[in-house]
Structures are given as structure tokens and as C-alpha cells.
Amino acid sequence: MVILDDIRKSYILPGRVVEVLKGISLEIKKGEFLSIMGPSGSGKSTLLNLIGCLDRPTSGKYLLDGIDINTLSDNDLAEIRNKKIGFVFQNFNLIPRLSAVKNIVLPLLYSGIPSEERNKRAFELLQKVSLSHRANHLPSELSGGEQQRVSIARALINNPSLILADEPTGNLDSKTGHEIMDIFKSIHKEGASIIMVTHEKSISEHAERIITIKDGVCFSGCY
């Protein structure tokens, strides 16, 4: 479902051009659970942002479900992020003034789903991540693990085909981290494709395939 062909990404900084990704080719099949490893600064987050359509490659071809991302407008990309992709971030990225349930339904606001349907789905997901009793709490009233479960629920709410997680356990203790990974594994079992960036070996081992990136090139696992 994800095909990357010689993806390059450079940033123009004052006085110099920094090439972060130097030709990455990769294919990810539907239903795959993949983790991307690599030291910090290796470009793994940049790669994840490109796959997540938050950014565009400087060159190279990216096909998502057969759609060539390079040909799409910003609005089309927003729609793809909305319908096909669910993000889970290291620092949760919840909107602080919205309750758990309001954070979870956020993607549905941008896809025109009526409010009863939104709340129905949100409460189903809250149940799934065992947070029904916390529905109306603000993020600041939740523990780190609970916040991450809220953000997983948010990622899942629009039934995306691809879940992208950027260091999802990076801000959690190892016990909570593994609880989160259990959730990911159960989502994966239900058929979702998951791409997870991490630098923790123990976390990456939950995935079926591990690729390693160093200095913007694929070191292992890319095929």
C-alpha cells in the first residue's frame, strides 16, 4: 500500500542545503507492522512525515494506495491525512482545552460526520482503550499512558488504513510503554497497517519487520 521510490528530502537552511533523506526505496504491504529504527538525526521522523503526507519529498515517487502523492494539492493531502492516516505522536499532541472525547472526534469534524455518529464511535474506541471513565477529562487530568491511549483512539476514529506512530512510547515508562504496544498489536491483529518510529530495540521488536536508517539512507530491512 505504500511504495517509496528513491525518496529524497532536503531542507534549505541559511547558507546551506541539508539533505536529510538520500534516496529511500521501500514497499510496505497492507496489514504490515513495521518499525523504523535509527539514531536521532538519521531522518526517520522526516520519513514518517513524508509517508504521513505532512510533507512532500524533494524528489522521488511516493504511491499511497496507488495514488501519486506528488500530484496532489495541499487540500488533497489534508483529505488523505484525514481519511487514510492516523497519527500517534511521542508527546501525544492533544489539544489541552478539549476533553478526551472531544480530542478523539477531532478528525471526524473535518470529514463531515454528524455528531451522534462521532460520539458513538468515540465511546466505542474509549472502551477499546479502556478509558470510558475518563471521557470528559482534560488531557492535563490524565496520566501519560492515558493521554497516549486517547491519541491512539483519535488515530483510529476515521478507520484509517495506515497508523503512523512517532516514538509512541518515548515519553512513557517501560511498563506503560509495553501496555501501549499491546494496544498497537491488537489493532494490528484487526488488520491495520502500522509504521512506528522508535529508537528502543525492545519496542521495535513488537513489529514484524524492522528497518534501520542511518544518515538518510536505508541500512537494513528495506525492500
Added chain:
Amino acid sequence: MQIVETINIAKDSLFVNKIRSALTMIGIIIGVGAVILLVSIGEGARREIYKELGELGSNILIVVPGKTSKEGGMHMGTSVVRKITYEEARFVEKRAKNIIHAVPVIVGTSWIKYKGKSRDTYIVGVTEPYFDIRNLKIEVGRGINASDVDSRQKVCVLGRTVKKEVIGDANPLGAVVSIGDAKYRVIGIMAPKGMALGFDIDDVVFIPTTSAMELFDTDRLFNITVKVRNAELIDEAKKEIKGVLIRRHANKEDFTILSQDEMIAVMGKILNIMTAVLAGIAAISLVVGGIGIMNIMLVSVKERTKEIGIRKAVGAKNRDILLQFLVESVILSVIGGLGGIVFGITLSVGLHYFFDFLPTHITWWSVVIAFLFSGMIGVFFGVYPARKAALYDPIVALRYE
């Protein structure tokens, strides 16, 4: 995204910063309130003047010496201007067929004294029909009649204020007062008329025009006050009077004939300008309020950079973000505008209640314009911050702490 959702989001975020939102709205409240209040003062003054001029009789033409331009309004009493005389007024009355009366009017000031009390007041020389023409009622006694004028009788009719100040509670009829060097007998007292155009109509003494000529030692009239038969004949009557006078003035049109309508129109014009200036000044405060909105929206956009990143990551389009912030600023300005309407109307009504000499009149168009203008200000000053928010790069925005 549906607009209802957008409004809900905006409402939520405005509610989180209650005090900030309220303070921002105050700018608009004051602006809109000021527009409504000041326009209501201008309009109140206009209506008051129309009403007062209307009460001073209808179908009236005033002939004044000197040629004034049509729009100029004021007659400058310069001495080079050829005077209009008592005889000319009589002549006009005799010759012009479309008029009922032509009253020669002389106005001057003098002391009036009675038993040790005195008052400096206006002395107006008139003839019999003047009281009818100007809707002036005699309460006690009688007015000045034709034989008083013909025989230069030293009789006077006192305005209410003069009567109260000079004669007091004593029976005024038959009392002899001094005006200038002469003794005048009081024959009547005016019914109270009150203020008109800031002038106390009750602070006046009427005497026969012929007596006034003697008193002020002049045959120069202040004006000829003409009553036309009916409203349709006003233009006709003007032509006639002009024809009659121009022959007596060596074919020179060195006088001006003003109709009541023209005077009202001139007044109205001045007051419209005044109202527009007041509204303009008030509008400036509305613009300042708008800048306040823009300022707060810029802060709000900056503060919520991360939120913008999150919303974009989960699928918000640029347009959704733009609309979200634009709706916020429009809500601020529209609620402020509604508050301003309440504020302005309250002030306007309150002002008249506490200071009843200050007439106010709220016009629906000033309310509508002020409100629409406040909405426009919300859009105008909201677009820049909202656009800024909409164009944030999602990755940069997400990283913002």
C-alpha cells in the same frame, strides 16, 4: 467542515479566554455604542429644530436686506446694504396678490424697567398679523392692533419671562413700564412658548413697528415677515415680492427672500454634516476596536500554533483553519456590536432622561450601519491573523512548544 462546527470551536476557544474576549469586545462595544449615541444626538437636534421651526408658523417668507447666496443662510447686516423700509413692507402687502400679510419687523435690545426692576431684553416691533403668522398666543389682554401701529401707540405685549422678571406677580395689564426713554403701557401677556433654536421666545417684548422705529430711531427693517396664502403659492409669491421690491430698489436685487423650507433645508444640511462628523469620530473608535481584535487574534494564533498543527495533521484544510479564526474574530465583533447597540441605546435614552434639554433620537439606520460596520471590522481585521494561521506548515506547527 460545517459552519456550525466551526462556530462551536470558535465559541469554545473564546470561552476559555473569557476575560480576554470580553476586553476585546469592549473596544467594539464602545465604538458601536458611540456611533449610535452620537448619531442619535445629531438626529435629535435636527428633529428638535424642525419641530421648533414648524411651530413658528407655516407658509412664511422672510425678506431680509442684502443679497445672500441661496445656500449661505446667514444674513450679515453690513451697512452698505440698502435698507428695507416700513413703507416698502406696506407696499408689498398692498401689491402682492398671493400673500395675506407682510409684517415689517424691527428687532433691537433695550432695558425695560418697572418699579425698580429691570431687564435687558429683545424689543420686537411688529404689526397686528404677526402673532397669527408666528403662532404666538396672547394669554391675557390683547395683542398689538392696527390702530396701535397707525397712531404709534406706546403699548407693549410682554413675553412670559419678561413679565415674571420685571412685573412679578402684580397685575400686569395697564402697568406702565419704561422702555428706553419712553413709557409704555402693558396691554397683553404672551402664552408661554419656551425655547426655540436655543433662543428664549418668552424673553421678548412686542411693540408696534412704528413705535420701535421711534425707539431705535431708524426706518431700517430687520425683515419683512410675509404670510403666503397657501403652500402652492410660495414660489409665485416670491416672484411677486421680488418684482415689487426690485422696482423700489432701482432694479437692483439687494435683498433676499427666504422661505421657511429653505431655512429648514439649510439648517438640515448643517446638522447632517454635524451628524456625519460625529459618526465619523465614533467610527474611528470602532476601527481602534478592530485593531484590538486583530492584536488579540494574532496572539491567539501564535498561542495555538501547536493546535493548528494538530488540526492539520488530522485533516483540517487551510480553509478550515482560516474559517475557524475568522469566525472567532467575527463572533467577537458581532457580539461586541450587539453589546454596543444595547450600550448605545441605553446611553442615548439615559442622556435624554437625565438632561432633557438634550434631545436624542435613535435612528434604525445608524443601528444597522454600526452593526454591519462592526461585522465588517471583524472580517477585515480577522483575515490577516486567520490567513497567517491557515498557512502554517503543519510540521513546523506541530514542533512548536
